[in-house]
Amino acid sequence: MNEFIYEIELKVRDYECDIQGIVNNANYQHYLEHTRHEFLTENNVSFSELHNKGIDAVVSRVEIIYKNSLLPQDSFVSKLNVVKQGAKYVFNQVIFRKGDNALCIKAKIEIVVLINGKLQKGLDIFDKLLDNNK
Amino acid sequence: MNEFIYEIELKVRDYECDIQGIVNNANYQHYLEHTRHEFLTENNVSFSELHNKGIDAVVSRVEIIYKNSLLPQDSFVSKLNVVKQGAKYVFNQVIFRKGDNALCIKAKIEIVVLINGKLQKGLDIFDKLLDNNK
Amino acid sequence: MNEFIYEIELKVRDYECDIQGIVNNANYQHYLEHTRHEFLTENNVSFSELHNKGIDAVVSRVEIIYKNSLLPQDSFVSKLNVVKQGAKYVFNQVIFRKGDNALCIKAKIEIVVLINGKLQKGLDIFDKLLDNNK
Amino acid sequence: MNEFIYEIELKVRDYECDIQGIVNNANYQHYLEHTRHEFLTENNVSFSELHNKGIDAVVSRVEIIYKNSLLPQDSFVSKLNVVKQGAKYVFNQVIFRKGDNALCIKAKIEIVVLINGKLQKGLDIFDKLLDNNK
Numbered sequence: 001m002n003e004f005i006y007e008i009e010l011k012v013r014d015y016e017c018d019i020q021g022i023v024n025n026a027n028y029q030h031y032l033e034h035t036r037h038e039f040l041t042e043n044n045v046s047f048s049e050l051h052n053k054g055i056d057a058v059v060s061r062v063e064i065i066y067k068n069s070l071l072p073q074d075s076f077v078s079k080l081n082v083v084k085q086g087a088k089y090v091f092n093q094v095i096f097r098k099g100d101n102a103l104c105i106k107a108k109i110e111i112v113v114l115i116n117g118k119l120q121k122g123l124d125i126f127d128k129l130l131d132n133n134k
Numbered sequence: 135m136n137e138f139i140y141e142i143e144l145k146v147r148d149y150e151c152d153i154q155g156i157v158n159n160a161n162y163q164h165y166l167e168h169t170r171h172e173f174l175t176e177n178n179v180s181f182s183e184l185h186n187k188g189i190d191a192v193v194s195r196v197e198i199i200y201k202n203s204l205l206p207q208d209s210f211v212s213k214l215n216v217v218k219q220g221a222k223y224v225f226n227q228v229i230f231r232k233g234d235n236a237l238c239i240k241a242k243i244e245i246v247v248l249i250n251g252k253l254q255k256g257l258d259i260f261d262k263l264l265d266n267n268k
Numbered sequence: 269m270n271e272f273i274y275e276i277e278l279k280v281r282d283y284e285c286d287i288q289g290i291v292n293n294a295n296y297q298h299y300l301e302h303t304r305h306e307f308l309t310e311n312n313v314s315f316s317e318l319h320n321k322g323i324d325a326v327v328s329r330v331e332i333i334y335k336n337s338l339l340p341q342d343s344f345v346s347k348l349n350v351v352k353q354g355a356k357y358v359f360n361q362v363i364f365r366k367g368d369n370a371l372c373i374k375a376k377i378e379i380v381v382l383i384n385g386k387l388q389k390g391l392d393i394f395d396k397l398l399d400n401n402k
Numbered sequence: 403m404n405e406f407i408y409e410i411e412l413k414v415r416d417y418e419c420d421i422q423g424i425v426n427n428a429n430y431q432h433y434l435e436h437t438r439h440e441f442l443t444e445n446n447v448s449f450s451e452l453h454n455k456g457i458d459a460v461v462s463r464v465e466i467i468y469k470n471s472l473l474p475q476d477s478f479v480s481k482l483n484v485v486k487q488g489a490k491y492v493f494n495q496v497i498f499r500k501g502d503n504a505l506c507i508k509a510k511i512e513i514v515v516l517i518n519g520k521l522q523k524g525l526d527i528f529d530k531l532l533d534n535n536k
Contacts, residue, residue: 014449015292018181018502019285019340025193025453026167027281029160041475047416048153048423048474058203064196071441072287104456128436134234147302149426153419153474155316162416168281175341181282182289182340206316206421207309242355287450293461294431301428315419326471327427332464 004079022069061110138213156203195244272347290337329378406481422472463512
């Protein structure tokens with residue numbers, strides 16, 4: 001696996017936890033998405049502006065392995081790298097709990113690009129972004 | 135793959151859709167979880183009561199393939215079956231859009247059981263439930 | 269207060285509950301919004317299609333009194349009526365728990381209409397809808 | 403109104419926005435709750451630990467006036483103060499957009515304390531916290 005090229009630190013919000021007292025499994029996808037979008041922002045690409053131009057990056061496949069649960073008040077670091085495989089942008093993402101540095105989740109998120117609903121071989125702006133972050 | 139043994143019909147709620155105008159990828163995990171919990175309820179097992187007894191079924195791995203996006207107002211059918219593999223309960227889940235019967239997502243969700251935080255080989259009540267639904 | 273003119277029955281989903289084991293306070297706003305949008309649908313008005321035409325109904329004020337908490341597995345009935353006050357559409361909404369018919373919340377939600385971001389005195393299609401439901 | 407005694411800076415996450423391209427009205431309640439809980443944390447009070455001791459602070463009334471919508475990428479500052487009125491802790495909360503400092507929402511959130519489900523006249527730890535922050 002490549003080195004991680006981007007990371008942000010976030011903190012669990014109590015409403016993200018469910019009756020088990022841990023972050024609900026679906027909310028990790030929110031963390032992962034937010035990390036990808038912040039990575040784009042950092043590289044001057046806006047997810048919402050892309051959408052307004054008819055360009056939509058959509059998730060085509062998600063694989064998440066859950067190792068340790070995040071709890072109320074936990075801070076965590078969310079890291080990613082990304083490679084291109086055919087028409088797909090494959091993000092490798094991990095979340096580590098701060099404090100003990102425990103691995104919470106490990107994920108592989110595949111993204112494809114649609115323009116006006118039609119599948120593309122990629123997007124120049126993304127390919128350039130990958131080149132710049134090699 | 136086994137036949138599906140349980141299904142429910144649900145309807146997209148507008149707040150589940152994001153700026154792309156489609157159901158946000160994380161919300162499918164909510165649909166999948168709700169389907170599993172309703173399946174338990176149908177079999178007289180309460181997820182929240184289990185938690186109150188110190189028994190937690192937690193997601194250990196998620197794999198979701200996204201095929202067609204659900205839109206505002208779409209109704210859909212969420213189906214599952216489940217098999218035991220070692221200590222894991224593996225749910226095969228699909229969501230079909232009503233109307234055109236298009237496959238929206240296909241998912242494999244692995245669940246393990248923790249009692250007071252300690253991994254179990256399974257749970258009698260779940261094993262029985264699987265037997266009853268064969 | 270006028271009679272309620274629309275109601276739907278819904279069921280709590282476990283992920284809507286927080287670490288207190290009750291539906292999180294914010295999620296009632298989701299229930300209330302979904303009820304209003306289903307009321308529109310019933311009257312052949314689509315919230316998302318309105319948006320696509322540049323017409324946005326937005327919440328300008330919310331008042332919610334919380335009486336009894338909804339719990340996992342609870343079914344509930346969500347009711348509304350609506351009156352026009354100046355440029356505002358004022359929805360009176362209540363949620364009753366099924367079973368014991370306990371009042372869970374009582375809410376007053378004020379909506380205004382923006383066309384391309386500009387405040388309107390109302391919307392013909394809404395005014396007609398109010399007339400038809402008197 | 404008293405001076406604000408606590409503030410945090412947060413940033414909109416894209417998934418918090420709905421098909422109108424703005425933060426969904428319900429999500430402001432999440433921001434408000436998170437601000438209150440971070441205020442507690444800052445004062446060495448843990449919402450989740452209180453729950454584990456059978457002490458639940460629950461929302462009894464919410465009033466939110468929506469002035470300007472938060473958009474994808476917006477950063478904002480969330481501020482609060484709190485006074486006691488009878489058995490209620492009344493939080494005055496505001497959210498300002500960074501950049502132009504526009505007022506987004508103005509809210510009054512009333513909280514009561516339940517111990518094992520029974521309404522209390524207040525909670526010593528909260529009363530002390532209010533004294534310390536005068």
